[in-house]
Every structure is written in C-alpha cells, then in structure tokens.
Amino acid sequence: MTTVNGTMATDRPERYAKQLVSHWSERGPVSTEAGATIQRWNTGQVLVLRPTDGALEVEVTVPDGDDAARFAQVVKAHLERFGQRDEVNVVWHL
Known part of the structure; x- marks a missing residue:
C-alpha cells in the first residue's frame, strides 16, 4: 500500500469531507x-x-501497483472544484 498525505485550509472541513464521500457514495x-x-x-x-x-487533513492510500499520485490528483481536483468559491487548495506533503 502507498499513502499520500495532504492538507486543505478551510473554515468548513466537515462540509467538504461529507460532500466528497457523498459524491463517491x-x-x-x-x-x-x-x-x-x-x-x-x-x-x-x-x-x-x-x-x-x-x-x-487528507490521506489517500492505494494498493501496491496502483498510481498513488494519480488518485491523489483526482481527490485534489474534486475537493478544489467543490471549494471553488472558497478558493481552497489541497497541498500534498511528499
């Protein structure tokens, strides 16, 4: 398993967490x-x-052989699109 960690500054972290998992239910x-x-x-x-x-705080983990950077980018793109008005940005800690 490969894990990538990141952070997104926001005053509404619970809202974005709920929105993302609901989108991918x-x-x-x-x-x-x-x-x-x-x-x-x-x-x-x-x-x-x-x-x-x-x-x-965002943590993505993929099975061995999967592309962790690609999955992290998909998560980042979705969160940033949901938070477009708030101009949020996910920063990965590599």
Missing part, C-alpha cells in the same frame, strides 16, 4: 473512526478525511 462504504471520515473503495483505495481546526 457508490465507490465504497463510509465509516467514522476517531473523528475521521473513512471511505474504503471497492477497488482497494482508502480515503481518510480528518477535519481539524481550520483545515481538512
């Missing part, structure tokens, strides 16, 4: 664990969204 089950929203895709990817004070 058919991809796999969603659970809440230790304050994080976790979606385990049927194809093996895992998306962890942790709302914090002033930010949404």
Whole structure:
C-alpha cells in the first residue's frame, strides 16, 4: 500500500469531507473512526478525511501497483472544484 498525505485550509472541513464521500457514495462504504471520515473503495483505495481546526487533513492510500499520485490528483481536483468559491487548495506533503 502507498499513502499520500495532504492538507486543505478551510473554515468548513466537515462540509467538504461529507460532500466528497457523498459524491463517491457508490465507490465504497463510509465509516467514522476517531473523528475521521473513512471511505474504503471497492477497488482497494482508502480515503481518510480528518477535519481539524481550520483545515481538512487528507490521506489517500492505494494498493501496491496502483498510481498513488494519480488518485491523489483526482481527490485534489474534486475537493478544489467543490471549494471553488472558497478558493481552497489541497497541498500534498511528499
């Protein structure tokens, strides 16, 4: 498994976490664990969204052999499109 972590500054992290997993509801089950929203895709990817004070921490994990950078870019594009009015930006910590 390969994991990429990032952060998106926002005053509404819970809203964006809920919106993203709702948008991808058919991809796999969603659970809440230790304050994080976790979606385990049927194809093996895992998306962890942790709302914090002033930010949404984003963690994407893909199975070995999958392209973590590509999946991270898809997540980034969706979050930034949802937050276009707020001019949000996901920054990956590589």
